Amino acid sequence: MARIKPGKNASKRDVITQKAAALFKNKGFSSASMRELAEAVGVEAPSLYNHIGSKSELLQGICFKVANAFTSYLDSAENTPAANAARIEQIIRFHIRMMLDHFDEVYVANHEWKHLKEPYLSNFLIQRRGYEKRLITLLVNGIAAKEFKQTNPYVAVLTILSAVRGLEFWQQHKKNISSQVLEDDMVNHLLKGITK
Amino acid sequence: MARIKPGKNASKRDVITQKAAALFKNKGFSSASMRELAEAVGVEAPSLYNHIGSKSELLQGICFKVANAFTSYLDSAENTPAANAARIEQIIRFHIRMMLDHFDEVYVANHEWKHLKEPYLSNFLIQRRGYEKRLITLLVNGIAAKEFKQTNPYVAVLTILSAVRGLEFWQQHKKNISSQVLEDDMVNHLLKGITK
DNA sequence: TTACAAACCTAATGCTTATTAGTTTTTGTA
DNA sequence: TACAAAAACTAATAAGCATTAGGTTTGTAA
Numbered sequence: 500m501a502r503i504k505p506g507k508n509a510s511k512r513d514v515i516t517q518k519a520a521a522l523f524k525n526k527g528f529s530s531a532s533m534r535e536l537a538e539a540v541g542v543e544a545p546s547l548y549n550h551i552g553s554k555s556e557l558l559q560g561i562c563f564k565v566a567n568a569f570t571s572y573l574d575s576a577e578n579t580p581a582a583n584a585a586r587i588e589q590i591i592r593f594h595i596r597m598m599l600d601h602f603d604e605v606y607v608a609n610h611e612w613k614h615l616k617e618p619y620l621s622n623f624l625i626q627r628r629g630y631e632k633r634l635i636t637l638l639v640n641g642i643a644a645k646e647f648k649q650t651n652p653y654v655a656v657l658t659i660l661s662a663v664r665g666l667e668f669w670q671q672h673k674k675n676i677s678s679q680v681l682e683d684d685m686v687n688h689l690l691k692g693i694t695k
Numbered sequence: 696m697a698r699i700k701p702g703k704n705a706s707k708r709d710v711i712t713q714k715a716a717a718l719f720k721n722k723g724f725s726s727a728s729m730r731e732l733a734e735a736v737g738v739e740a741p742s743l744y745n746h747i748g749s750k751s752e753l754l755q756g757i758c759f760k761v762a763n764a765f766t767s768y769l770d771s772a773e774n775t776p777a778a779n780a781a782r783i784e785q786i787i788r789f790h791i792r793m794m795l796d797h798f799d800e801v802y803v804a805n806h807e808w809k810h811l812k813e814p815y816l817s818n819f820l821i822q823r824r825g826y827e828k829r830l831i832t833l834l835v836n837g838i839a840a841k842e843f844k845q846t847n848p849y850v851a852v853l854t855i856l857s858a859v860r861g862l863e864f865w866q867q868h869k870k871n872i873s874s875q876v877l878e879d880d881m882v883n884h885l886l887k888g889i890t891k
Numbered sequence: 892t893t894a895c896a897a898a899c900c901t902a903a904t905g906c907t908t909a910t911t912a913g914t915t916t917t918t919g920t921a
Numbered sequence: 922t923a924c925a926a927a928a929a930c931t932a933a934t935a936a937g938c939a940t941t942a943g944g945t946t947t948g949t950a951a
């Protein structure tokens with residue numbers, strides 16, 4: 500039988516993870532079977548276990564890769580000398596680009612984390628909660644510095660994160676809007692609103 | 696064994712559907728088993744089939760009840776004499792209240808529709824798409840009437856719908872913000888933005 | 892050419908699933 | 922009090938699941 504060709508920068512494990520992300524996105528973690536994943540990879544199901552430990556392990560890999568990417572970016576944004584408003588804008592743009600460039604994985608991290616097993620589930624939620632809190636702090640600082648209107652920072656962060664997440668719908672039935680227009684329009688809406 | 700007490704306005708089928716919504720929300724449709732549902736209802740699994748046709752049928756019931764509620768409200772909003780901006784605001788508020796008052800069912804309709812079977816899956820997506828298009832039309836009209844800034848109406852609707860959907864996070868770890876403050880802040884943010 | 896390891900295969904295990912069949916219990920009514 | 926219908930139960934079915942065991946093929950390097 501034909502072997503899989505792992506490219507120079509993608510081990511077979513990476514290929515499997517990538518196919519798993521697409522599959523988990525399309526069918527949901529629970530409904531996706533190892534048989535289907537194997538078929539997508541071009542192999543029989545038991546052969547997958549030469550490269551991975553378990554189905555759960557795949558989900559963990561995907562979820563934490565995404566979570567770590569966001570956390571790392573926030574680290575760097577916090578350490579950049581800039582106004583809070585500029586930082587928030589950078590972060591929104593990073594979220595949008597992540598949604599567009601790593602759609603499958605981000606989608607899975609957003610939708611399927613529920614199926615993580617302990618202690619990964621708890622760790623994921625703690626990391627997520629910490630991320631939100633740091634964003635809220637940025638907003639609180641921005642309000643204190645009069646860069647933002649007086650508003651509830653929790654609601655504002657919620658609104659921003661959720662709006663960006665919603666790009667999954669755009670991705671699903673791709674419109675003929677360029678990524679750049681989309682990014683700019685959404686940033687604009689979220690930062691300035693739409694009412695004249 | 697003890698019978699279930701269906702209240703005057705809730706047939707046993709309704710009780711099952713309600714428990715199913717909570718279960719599907721917590722574990723996902725695929726991971727939720729009829730055994731678990733039966734336990735939540737207080738009955739053995741096969742007994743459920745005296746009241747419902749199948750597991751799929753439960754999901755269909757939930758998804759279309761929610762979809763129809765939104766469609767109906769939009770019907771009435773379109774037929775009310777009001778500015779487009781006022782209509783949009785009303786619709787946003789309706790979405791927020793639906794999220795807060797019928798959380799389980801809205802959550803399931805938002806997250807688990809993927810597991811609908813044909814032809815229900817197609818019908819659901821068509822209905823959803825139609826709803827979005829009508830919202831976009833409202834926005835286009837509002838822009839033409841100079842009630843809104845010149846912006847991409849598709850992106851604006853996407854942003855609004857997604858932001859409102861994000862209330863599921865608020866619901867999950869309930870904050871000490873009153874529903875009214877939340878509703879007003881979010882409407883404000885979405886309609887006017889946060890930047891000074 | 893031979894040897895070794897990595898990666899594949901088939902077959903099997905044991906568990907869980909939704910649902911059906913057939914029977915018994917409960918309930919409401921005459 | 923008896924009867925019929927509704928709703929519960931137990932037992933069984935058939936399919937699907939992730940994963941393991943054990944043996945075979947393939948690629949690489951001595």
